[in-house]
Amino acid sequence: MGQSQSQAQGDRPREGGERTSPATAGRAALRAAAHPDGDIGKSHQLRAWNYWMMSQRSGTLSYQVFAAGFSLAVFLLFYVGCDLYGWRIGVLCTFGANALAAYVLHMMVDHSVKSFMPRDAPEWYMWGGRAVFIGATYLLVRSLELRAIYLKL
Template identity: 30%
Template sequence: METPVKNGTPDAEAPARIVSMDQFRGYAIFGMIMVNYLGNFGVMPETFRHHDHGMSYADLIAPLFIFVAGMGFRLSFLRRLEKDGAVRTALAALRRFSVLILVGIVLYGPAPENWRNWWDALVDIGFAGILALPVIARGAGVRAGLAAVWLALYQALHTLTGYGAWTMTHSIDGGPLGILPWAAIFLFGTIAHDIASSGDTRRLLPKIALWGLALCAAGWLLKFEWPGVKAEWPFTQRGMTAPYPLYAAGLCFLSYLPFYLLCDVGGWRIPHLSVLGMNPLVIYIVQQALGDMHGTIIPESSGPAAALAGFAGFYLICYAVAWKLHRDRIIIKL
């Protein structure tokens, strides 16, 4: 892991950060903390819970998390590429994603019999980064093409074999092969980075909106039956069939727009978000550990007041960790 020198002076030659990306990442972290806690309480709205079919607010958080990871990876890869060259940069990325996979497996339960539950955010990001690595420095068209290949391959395996039925009853988020559609969302995030970093406000807004609307439309159209061509495809995060990641990626593009307008154009900052987004891996692990013990403190059958009070404490602990790292200028990454 790498940590900058505490209380050091920023490198004068370091490229300026894209504030909207930092805020967007913080929003994904905040959403994750909120749904992972409040979704456990029966009194909370259904939109705070994950569902096998359809899409709730909770179901959008994982795509946002992986989409913004793609944005960040494209940014860091291109910066390091200029300094270290293609081979060293690619090997460093491969090592980083491999370690992330191992961290995820340990966090989700490393016992071999638990392998069906390994396919959560950290493991999916790790494999998505590896699957995106061959084209990460290529143009947007090539990356979009590879995303389409991963989606088509997964959809064929889901539809033409027994894998689809298996993963709906035995695993989560697409299971072991779900890394393919998650890699597609990751790759779409790299394209969003290119648009966001262009600095051309006049073209940026329509480009982001066009990508978002086009992907949402593609996902919606693929869901329906095409008489004589294909049956209706499920719309499910558990199964990760093509309509879902396409629609989710489109929503990720559209969700980024307000942050660009507010932060990069308007110069505003939403309190807490940049701090939360500075150390996403640490905060993910902290909230995961806290979540494992919350039921022993506030029962899941509690009323709304107790649930919201518990969330306030849960969130403040996560934010306190993020703030301490931010204050000490420590960034922990693999």
């Protein structure tokens, strides 16, 4: 019967003689185990959900607000640069003038390039494949633009 009231409630002494509740100790253990050895595979199951977590899959409010703000900032950047200052970037003009053709062609080019890309490819091979993908898509859309062929709805 020599227990104090805090020990009777389940508190455990810390290193410096301080007391901690089981809930605080549990949260500390979860934080310590959040990313064992840098592996983040199952750490999402250990994190406590809160209002500020950003998840595209679950559509959290913080993600939607951030995505809307980021999209608005990029739009504003292009509006100021292109509409107010008159800047033109050839690649963006080509893809913008024939966006539907670029959308259709990029899926076909992606399928073709992906068949030559192994899943365990080294980084330089991955970047080379990405360059081939972007370059082939651009050349196809540019050839349509030079022939004045535009897909429209």
